[in-house]
Amino acid sequence: MDYRAKENAVLEFIKTHLNEYTVDLDAVTHFYNEWLDLSRYNFDVTLWTDFNAYAYQDLSSQSRLETGSLVVYIVCRNAVEQVLHDRLRDYTSAFFNMFEDTGCNFGGHADYGIIESVKFFDAAEGNPTLKVAEMTITFYKEED
Numbered sequence: 001m002d003y004r005a006k007e008n009a010v011l012e013f014i015k016t017h018l019n020e021y022t023v024d025l026d027a028v029t030h031f032y033n034e035w036l037d038l039s040r041y042n043f044d045v046t047l048w049t050d051f052n053a054y055a056y057q058d059l060s061s062q063s064r065l066e067t068g069s070l071v072v073y074i075v076c077r078n079a080v081e082q083v084l085h086d087r088l089r090d091y092t093s094a095f096f097n098m099f100e101d102t103g104c105n106f107g108g109h110a111d112y113g114i115i116e117s118v119k120f121f122d123a124a125e126g127n128p129t130l131k132v133a134e135m136t137i138t139f140y141k142e143e144d
Contacts, residue, residue: 006109007033007051010070013107014047014098021094021101028091036073038125038132045091048073059142066141068110074133075124084131085122092118092133099137106139113139 011033019027030046053069072095076088096115099106104113114137121132 003051003054007049009109010051010106011049013102013109014049014072014095017098017102017107018047018095021098022091025087025090025094036075036132038075038130042077044076044078045087046075047095048075063142063144066143068139068141070113070137070139072135072137074135076131077129079129081128084129088120088122088131088133092120092135095135110139110141113137 011031015031022028026045028045028047030041030043031049032041032046033049033051035050036048050071050073051068052071055067057065057067059065074088074091074095076084076091079087096118099113099115105111106113116136116138117134119134121134122128124130124132
C-alpha cells in the first residue's frame with residue numbers, strides 16, 4: 001500500500017478539476033494535504049485535505065474493501081464578513097458539484113464516495129473574517 005501516492009493522486013485530481021467549477025470565482029491555487037492549521041497560511045482561499053482514517057474488510061481470499069475517510073477544508077479570509085460568507089459557500093458548492101459531476105470517485109482513485117456532511121464555521125477561532133467549510137467524505141475501493 002502506498003498511502004502517499006494514493007493521497008497525492010486524489011489531491012492532484014482536485015487541483016486539476018476544481019477550478020473548472022469556479023469560473024465566476026478566483027482560481028484556487030493553494031492546496032495542502034495536511035491537518036488544518038489556520039495560522040500557517042494567509043491566502044484568500046486555501047483548500048486542505050486530511051485523510052484521517054482507513055479501514056479494511058476482507059471480501060474474499062483475493063480481495064478486500066478499503067473504506068477511507070477524507071476531510072476537506074476550504075478556508076476563506078482577507079475580505080469583509082458578507083463577502084467571505086458568500087465566497088465560502090460558492091467554493092464549497094463548486095467542490096460539491098465537481099465531486100458529484102465527476103462520478104464521486106476522484107477520477108477512479110475510489111470506486112465510490114459520498115459527501116457525508118458539510119459544516120460551515122463563520123467565525124473560526126472567534127474571528128468573523130475567517131470562514132471555514134468542512135466536508136467529510138467517505139470513499140470505498142475494492143482492492144485485489
